[in-house]
Amino acid sequence: MPIQNSLQKGSQDPYVSIAQSQLISLGYSLPRFGADGVLGDETLYAYGNFLVSQGLRAPADERPRSITPTGAAALEMAVQAAGQAGATANIIDERAKHPHSGRSVSTPYRTWPKITAVVLHQTASKIGEKPASWHGVPIHFGITRAGKIIQLYDLTEVCNHANGLNGRSVGIEIDGWYAGIEGRPETLWQPKNLPTPRQPMNLPTAQADAAKAAVQWIVNAVAANGGRMTHIHPHRQSSKDRQSDPGSLIWQTVGLWAQNTLGLSDAGAAFTVGDGRAIPEAWDARYTGNRY
Ligand SMILES: [Zn+2]
Helix, strand or coil, X not given: CCCCCCEXXXXXXXXXXXXXXXXXXXXXXXXXXXXXXXXXXXXXXHHHHHHHHCCCCCCCCCCCCEECHXXXXXXXXXXXXXXXXXXXXXXXXXXXHCCCCCECCCCCECCHHHCCEEEXXXXXXXXXXXXXXXXXXXCCEEECCCCCEEECCCCCECECCCHHHHHHEEEEEXXXXXXXXXXXXXXXXXXXXXXXXXXXXXXXXHHHHHHHHHHHHHHHHHHHCXXXXXXXXXXXXXXXXXXXXXXXXXXXXXXXXXXXXXXXXCCCCCCCCCCCCXXXXXXXXXXXXXXX
């Protein structure tokens, strides 16, 4: 613990300037007073926003009147974690450039230990290479066909991407349309009223590698913040309407890779959430008899 007791508004404890510098390094600006060593309203406001982002305080709560030992420890961990996880992957950071309308209204933020799973999706469309085109997609990461990793939300934000898995998971959308089962074009989801039906896409190596790098980065970032990732799921497991999501190609290339390489689990042959469907044998040969 960086401090033993709470510091009240007006405190000039030597720790105050440390906390101020940490807030600034995490992107919470202190435009009027900066790191002046005095615990005033500006610092408490920034500190309060930091606590909200960590799931440690509700957004509607009053501004905090003190820095507590727990809050100071969270600040310390966040600064260290940013240094550890930051260098791993080449992430295009779009978090500050859109209104975050895909965030849960009832539970907008969660603490790090609540984050335990990755959910893989296919966009079933072509969102493209422009980062701004992804701003309306309610999910943490988008992976473009050319292999860009686009971050849209903090990992501590709860996004509406995977039904009953939202609370525990970080979502990754892989751009493109893919067959539910490779080699069976009739398992490709088709939008209504297209003049000619779509043909399933391939998964470019650059895109597959970027998706794997994103999963690895998420595992590292959660660990650096005191949590632990244990699972990876296809969206299919939490929604009957997402039978082909993300499809056998993405699941075998990224989902099985994450199980074999990173030790994540899909929670087994029978696992579903809500009205979801179990992983079929066509996606994973271990699950004999599981129908598509
Ligand atoms: Zn999905």
